[in-house]
Amino acid sequence: MPLDTLLITDAGAVRTVTMNRPDALNALSMAMMDDLADAFLDAAVDDSVKVVVLTGAGRAFSAGADLSEMGGPPKQQRHGLNGMIEAIIDFPKPLLVAVNGLGVGYGATVCGLADYVVMADTARLRAPFSALGITAELASTATFPRLMGHQRASWFLLAAEWMQATECVEAGLAAEVVPAEGLAARVAERATMLAALPLASLVTTKRLLRAPHLDAMKASVRAENRALAELTGAEANREALAAFIEKRPPDFTGL
Amino acid sequence: MPLDTLLITDAGAVRTVTMNRPDALNALSMAMMDDLADAFLDAAVDDSVKVVVLTGAGRAFSAGADLSEMGGPPKQQRHGLNGMIEAIIDFPKPLLVAVNGLGVGYGATVCGLADYVVMADTARLRAPFSALGITAELASTATFPRLMGHQRASWFLLAAEWMQATECVEAGLAAEVVPAEGLAARVAERATMLAALPLASLVTTKRLLRAPHLDAMKASVRAENRALAELTGAEANREALAAFIEKRPPDFTGL
C-alpha cells in the first residue's frame, strides 16, 4: 500500500518512516494521520521489522497540525487523529525518533510516545497550545510530566516557549543531541544495535515498561480530546486564528 | 476581606500573595493557614486573576510550622491545615512560587504543589521532619519522588539536611535559580508571560496535567495527616521538643 505522505525504507530489521511533506514542513495533514496510523499498524505485525525510526524530510521535523486544512470541510479519514495516536501508543516494538529540525505541536508531543529520541543540535520544540487557545494532545499531559517533572512539563505545555535541543536532553524529553550532520548515522547505529537483539525480548520489555502507564495514557488522550473539542472554535481559539490570518499578535486580554 | 498575615497585590492578571510575618520568618501560624486558604479560594474564582505568585516578605520564605503555637490551646480555624492544603492542590490556575529565602517544612513542601518554582541563589530548603520525630506533609511524599526521583526525595524527606538552591534545580524541585536581587523581576516576567495567554487554555492544561495524580495526591495527604497525628506527642517528638526548649541536640538513641 503506497502512503502518499510518507517515505518508508527498510535496512535489515530497521524500518524508517519519513514524514515527506517537506514543503509544508511535514505538517500533520489529515492524510498524513491516516498514513502514519497505517505505517505503525503494518510495522507492528510485519515480522521482518524489529525497530521503527520516525523522522522528517527536509529542514523540519514537523510543524504540527496543518493549519491550511483548518475550517475546511471534514474529510473522510481511514483512522483519524485518534486512530493515529492509538497506533503509536500501542506500537509494540521500539520506536526511535530522529528530530531533524523544528517540531511544533504534534512534532513535539510525539516525542513523549517514543522509546528513544535523538535530536539534531539545530532542532527545537514548541507546544503552541495556549497561544492557539487550545490545549495539549497526544498524551503529552501524561508523558511529559513523567519525562521532565511537573514544573518543566507545565511550563513547556502552558507557556508556548521554544525548547532548544540541549534543554530537551536536560529535561529528559530526548536522550541525546548530536550535530545535525551526524543525526541519521547516530540513529541508524542505535536502531541497528536494538535490531540485533531478539524481538521477543524487545517487545516483552517494552510491554512491561508501558503496562503500568498504558491505561492512564489512554485516559489522558480521551480527556485531552474532549478538552480540545471544547476549546476549538471557542473565543480564545477564534482570536488566535483571526490574529494569524491578520498577521498580528493575538490579544487574549480578558480571555 | 483583609487577611492579616498576607499582602495581596495585583498587577494586571497576576496576583501576588506575600506571606507577611517577616519577624516570625513567615512561620505558618494557624491564622496564616486560614488566610492562605481564603487567598487561594478567592483567586480561584476571581475572573480578573489568571496567575498567582506565592512569596515571602523579608529575608525568609517560610520557617514552617509556628513552634510558638505548639502545645498551646487549639484555636478556632476557618479552614485549618487541611483546608489550606486542599485549596492549594485544587487551585485551578498556574501557581508560581518565588522562594526568596530559607524554606523549612511547609516552606519546602509547598514547592511540590507549585507549577513553577524560582529560587533566589541565597535560598535553601529543609524538611526537618525526622529531626522533629514526625513525618512529611503537604503531599510531599507524593510530589517529591515524582519531581526528584525516589532516592533524592527519600534523602531530603528522611535526613533533614539542607538543600541549596542549585541542588533544588538539579533535583527538579525548582525550575530556576536566579540572583536574589533579580528574583522578583524574573518571577514577574514569567507570570506576566503566562497571564498574556487565554485563561481557558491555562486552566484546562493544568487540569489535564494534574488529573492523573490528583486522587493519589489527596490519598497521600490523608495518609500523611494520619501519620502526623500518630507521631505528634509520641516519644521521639517529645524528645525533639524537649531538646529544642533545653537548647541541646536531641538524642534518639533507642527511639
Next chain:
Amino acid sequence: MPLDTLLITDAGAVRTVTMNRPDALNALSMAMMDDLADAFLDAAVDDSVKVVVLTGAGRAFSAGADLSEMGGPPKQQRHGLNGMIEAIIDFPKPLLVAVNGLGVGYGATVCGLADYVVMADTARLRAPFSALGITAELASTATFPRLMGHQRASWFLLAAEWMQATECVEAGLAAEVVPAEGLAARVAERATMLAALPLASLVTTKRLLRAPHLDAMKASVRAENRALAELTGAEANREALAAFIEKRPPDFTGL
C-alpha cells in the same frame, strides 16, 4: 542463624549486609537468594537495626544470576527469587546500596529498590536481559522509568549496554558517585546520619513514599516473572546460552 553467602555486621544501628561470594563475583545463587531474604526479614523486625547497607565483597558488586546453576536440578529453597524480591520491596527501614564494583542483572536492578545508592567511580551497571533472550526483573520495569524517565530506562533495559557510575547518577539510578577507596566511609557516614534519627519517622516516611507505588511494583514483579517464565528456554534464550557455551557472539537474526 548463619547465612553462608553473606557477611552481616552491625555498627550501632547500622547493619551492613555484604554479599560474600567474591570468587563468583557475588553471583546470585539460589542459596544467596534465600540468605538475602532471611537477612532482610530479620533486619525488618530487629529493633536494634535502623538502617541497612547492602554491598559486595571483593571487586564486584554482583554479577547477577549464577549461570553455573542454570539448567541444573531445581534446589529446595526457603524463599526463592520471589521471596527475596518481596523481602526487599517490603523492607520497612531505609536501605542504602553501596555499589563497589560491576553490577549485572540483579546487581543493577536491585538499585531500583534502594532508598539511596552510592557508587564507586569504578563501578558500572548492565542489564543484559535482551542479550540473554529474556526480560527485566526485580520490579525494574516499574522503578527504572520513575528514576530515569522512560527513554533512559528503555535504553538501559532494552539495549544491554553498560552504564558508567557517573551516567547512573545523571540518570537518577544512583544518588552519588565517590572514589572507590572512599565508598565504604561515605556510605557509613550517610547511614550513621540516618541511624541517629528516630526509627518511627524513618519507617513512616518511607512507608508514605512507597505507598502510592507499592501495588504497581508488585504487579510489575508478577508480570515480569510470568514473562521470564515464558522466555526462559525459548528460542532466543537457547541461542544466547549456546553462544555463551560455545564462546561466540549470539546470532538473533530472524528471532
